[in-house]
Amino acid sequence: MDNATGARLDDRIERSALGDQLAFEQIVTQHQGMVFSMACHFLRDRSLAEELAQEVFLSLHQNLHSIKSPEHLTFWLRKVTSHRCIDQSRRQKLRPTVSLEDVAEPAASASENDLFLSEMLRRVVDTLPEKARMVVILRYQEDLEPTEIARVLDMPLNTVKSHLRRSLSMLRDKLSRTLGEVTL
């Protein structure tokens, strides 16, 4: 984020906290993709993800006075979205009870259809426990470093690293069995 963009966002946060609806609308527009995608990838349900994303922004509206900077705003949104997703998943038992072994094998090779490979990856990630799943989403959707993920999820750095290691190893194993001819 360059200085001018940061200053503009800073100004928007300040004006939103003072009740400027237009400034808040701009903040929502700027961050809705991040919040909605996190929820959508985690919950695998667009309508539930939209509902959760709306609640995150409602909560932001009520807590604008505590936001100190644009970086803090992004961190706050990621943290609140992550925790709400995990809570929602635990409450509604959304995580599929099927085991990794039960995930359907693709009928076509990756070279034939990249979309199919992406869907396969999402389905395998979906079988991970809640925190491990969120670690993968923050790592690959938000491109966060393990230290940043540890801060967002309030967990030790080594736990984040071991989640990532285990998840990648499992994904590699699953996909190499499925797409044996492709080097991952």
Add this chain to the structure above:
Amino acid sequence: MSRLDDELRNAFKRQQPPADFTARVLERIARQPEPRPSLWQRLAALVEPPKMRWVAIGVTAALLIAIGAAQYSRLANRVVDDTGKLSQAVPTPEEKKAVVKPAEIDVVITPSSPAAIPKKHTLSLKRHQLAAARVEKAPEMKSEAEAAKDKLMLALSIASSTLNDAQKAVHDDGPKP
């Protein structure tokens, strides 16, 4: 960076919510009731400048009234003293000895009348003695009570005018239409 990383980035790239997402968020915010401020927020609001002025005025007025009431109460205590003298708020040891207690009144009265005086008569006699003492010192006490009353009225009028000035100042500071 492995191909798996690239594939994961591709699989988990950001998605956009429906086009009316922002409008729906704003609509929900508009529907929400105003959040009730917490106890701390309400306490913090008290020390904001315009309200702080009212708090200071209130405290000053309360202090003036309390001082006036205390002064009045001290004088009133002197009036009801049993000895009939105008005593201090805290009596000296000699004054304490001179105070006639109800039991002593019984002892004094009983020998002069052979028949036993009922207890209610003894109490009635004590009331008469106190009333007589008050009547004796009435002019002096009355003047002191008047002085105390004047002081209290002055304190109240000062508090009232201060409050009026402050209210006027706050109204002048307020937003102009």
